Amino acid sequence: MALAVLVFMAAMSGAGRAEDAIEQPLTGARGDAARGRAIVTNRSVGLCLLCHSGPFPEERFQGNLAPDLKGAGSRSSEGQLRLRIVDPARINPATIMPAYHQIEGLTRVAPAYRGKPILTAEQIEDVVAFLTTLKD
Amino acid sequence: MPGPPALPLRRFVVTVIMAAIAASAVAAEIPRAERRSGYDLMGRETRAMQDDDTANPGMLFVLDGESLWKKKTGAVKGVAARYPAFDAREGRPIDLEQRINRCRVDRQQAPALAWESRDLLALTAYVARQSRGLPIDVTIDARTQPFLDAGRAAFHRRQGQINLSCSQCHDDLWGRKLAGSVIPQAHPTGYPIYRLEWQSLGSLQRRLRNCLIGTRAEAYEFGAPELVDLELYLMWRAQGMKLESPGVRP
Numbered sequence: 001m002a003l004a005v006l007v008f009m010a011a012m013s014g015a016g017r018a019e020d021a022i023e024q025p026l027t028g029a030r031g032d033a034a035r036g037r038a039i040v041t042n043r044s045v046g047l048c049l050l051c052h053s054g055p056f057p058e059e060r061f062q063g064n065l066a067p068d069l070k071g072a073g074s075r076s077s078e079g080q081l082r083l084r085i086v087d088p089a090r091i092n093p094a095t096i097m098p099a100y101h102q103i104e105g106l107t108r109v110a111p112a113y114r115g116k117p118i119l120t121a122e123q124i125e126d127v128v129a130f131l132t133t134l135k136d
Numbered sequence: 137m138p139g140p141p142a143l144p145l146r147r148f149v150v151t152v153i154m155a156a157i158a159a160s161a162v163a164a165e166i167p168r169a170e171r172r173s174g175y176d177l178m179g180r181e182t183r184a185m186q187d188d189d190t191a192n193p194g195m196l197f198v199l200d201g202e203s204l205w206k207k208k209t210g211a212v213k214g215v216a217a218r219y220p221a222f223d224a225r226e227g228r229p230i231d232l233e234q235r236i237n238r239c240r241v242d243r244q245q246a247p248a249l250a251w252e253s254r255d256l257l258a259l260t261a262y263v264a265r266q267s268r269g270l271p272i273d274v275t276i277d278a279r280t281q282p283f284l285d286a287g288r289a290a291f292h293r294r295q296g297q298i299n300l301s302c303s304q305c306h307d308d309l310w311g312r313k314l315a316g317s318v319i320p321q322a323h324p325t326g327y328p329i330y331r332l333e334w335q336s337l338g339s340l341q342r343r344l345r346n347c348l349i350g351t352r353a354e355a356y357e358f359g360a361p362e363l364v365d366l367e368l369y370l371m372w373r374a375q376g377m378k379l380e381s382p383g384v385r386p
Contacts, residue, residue, distance in 0.1 A: 043315065047298075050315045061316025065309055096309070098298045106299055108353045113297040 021079030022086060025128075026101070026121035036130025039123055040069070046127065047118070051096065055134065065096065073132040081131050085124050100124060164307050166321055171377060174320035174385055177311065182332070186384035194261055194330040194382025197254075197337045201262025204255060216264040217272050217379055220368040222279045229283050231364050233260055233339060251358035257337045261328050264381035271378055272325070274371045283361075287369025290362060296353030302366075317386065323374035324367065326383015337382060340367055 025031070039046040041056050048054070053062040054069030072081065083090060088097040100118045119127065175183060185191045220229035223238070230238065236259050237248040249256035276284055291302045305314065306322035313319070327340040334342075341363045348355040356362045 061313075063315050064313045065319075096300060096304050098300070102299075106295075106297060107293060108295045109297050110349070110352050110354045113352045116297075118297060 020083065020091070021077060022082040023079040025125050026082070026086070027125050029125070031122065031125030031127070031129035033126070033130040033133050035123075036126035036128070039119065039127050040130060045119075045123075069131065069134060071134060071136055073134040074136060076131075078128060078132050082124070082128050085119075085127060165373070166307055166310070168376070171323060171374065172310075172321055173323055173325045173377060173380065175326070175380060175383065177318045177320050178384075178386060182384055182386055186326075186380065192330065192382060192384055194328070194337055194384065197258045197261040197328070197330075198265045198382060200254070201258035201260070201265075204259055205262050212263045213266045214270050214273075216260075216267040216381065217270045218274060220283075220364050220371065221275060222277075228361060229280055229364055229368050231341075231367050232263065233341075234359065234364070236260060236263065252339060252342055257328050257339065260339065261337060261382045264328065264379065267379045268381055269378055271376045272371055272374050274368060274375065276372060280368065283365045283368055284372055286362070287365035287367070287372075290366050291369055295348065296351035298351040298353075300351045302347065322370060323377055324370045325374060325377050326380040326385065328381065329383040329385050331385050333386065340370070 040048045040054070041059055043049055048069065049056070049059055049062045051063040051065040052067065052069050053064060056062070076084065084097075086101045087099045088095045089099060098118060101121065101124060103115055103117050175186065178186075185193075189195050215235075216232055219232040219235060221235070222228070223230040223235075233251065233256055236256065240246040241248050249259070274280075294301045294304075302322065305319050310319050310321045324340050327343075328337045329343070330337050331343075341358055344363055344366055345355040345358070
């Protein structure tokens with residue numbers, strides 16, 4: 001519900017890029033890029049490298065199902081990155097990327113994960129803070 | 137008047153989303169000519185391990201199965217290629233493991249073997265080995281059609297916290313890499329398979345449960361009708377492809 005309200009507010013908050021971004025941090029504060037990097041590279045927390053590759057030379061076996069994260073911070077603004085993590089289906093309804101902050105409208109979620117988003121609001125802000133540093 | 141302009145926009149957005157959902161719903165079943173066994177996507181060494189009966193670890197199970205089988209007799213060439221098949225008593229399709237257990241209980245007055253037990257895997261491997269090289273040939277008729285449809289729907293249903301359907305990976309993204317692993321087309325041509333990751337032989341149901349757990353979905357219990365429906369759909373989807381059992385997979 002909070003997510004729906006947030007996305008709705010982002011969508012209604014006016015001109016141009018509003019459709020394409022969530023401008024305000026979910027927590028009211030910017031995240032920590034170092035913590036964000038650790039989340040992105042952890043395959044059981046961020047899960048990112050299962051599908052994406054990225055500038056992480058120490059990480060073997062990165063996926064190639066999704067765009068390379070290299071340069072993500074140049075291609076997308078902070079607000080665009082936030083929306084793409086919170087609700088990527090708004091950009092592409094057929095995307096394989098999960099909505100990282102969604103807890104409703106899902107089917108047969110295993111008990112251990114039921115009612116929990118993949119990442120907390122704080123974790124998402126950390127990931128956004130890190131991805132904005134990937135400038136080239 | 138801030139209201140009116142928003143409505144056409146919202147309607148437009150809804151239309152676009154509905155169109156995209158409709159498009160993704162009919163997306164890309166793999167054309168027959170482009171179907172490939174997971175075997176074709178494996179490395180040379182793993183293929184060689186499957187091809188050589190003296191190196192294929194699944195053959196140890198086949199030999200165990202043979203000695204278990206010889207206590208009773210029967211001809212089973214081609215049987216594995218036809219399962220899951222309709223069972224009148226159940227009123228629904230049952231898979232090869234269930235068929236074997238049914239025979240044990242009904243005809244041999246022997247106890248049913250546990251799912252994934254060594255003996256059940258061995259017997260299944262022994263039976264499946266005798267269909268090696270034969271084309272998959274499940275029967276779809278008025279009795280099995282509803283279960284095929286249920287299996288197809290499950291294959292296309294987004295599930296779990298990751299909200300992913302089988303089809304999104306195995307129809308649309310096969311050949312690409314999930315972490316380090318090549319995504320296969322999910323044709324069940326080699327079951328039971330010796331999976332190097334398991335260091336053991338395992339059933340198709342075990343593999344299906346693994347995938348469900350990977351999407352953080354609640355996995356169906358072994359023997360659940362939903363898993364058999366999926367098995368039936370996958371075998372139908374691979375209709376005509378040759379069985380390789382016991383397959384070796386990474």
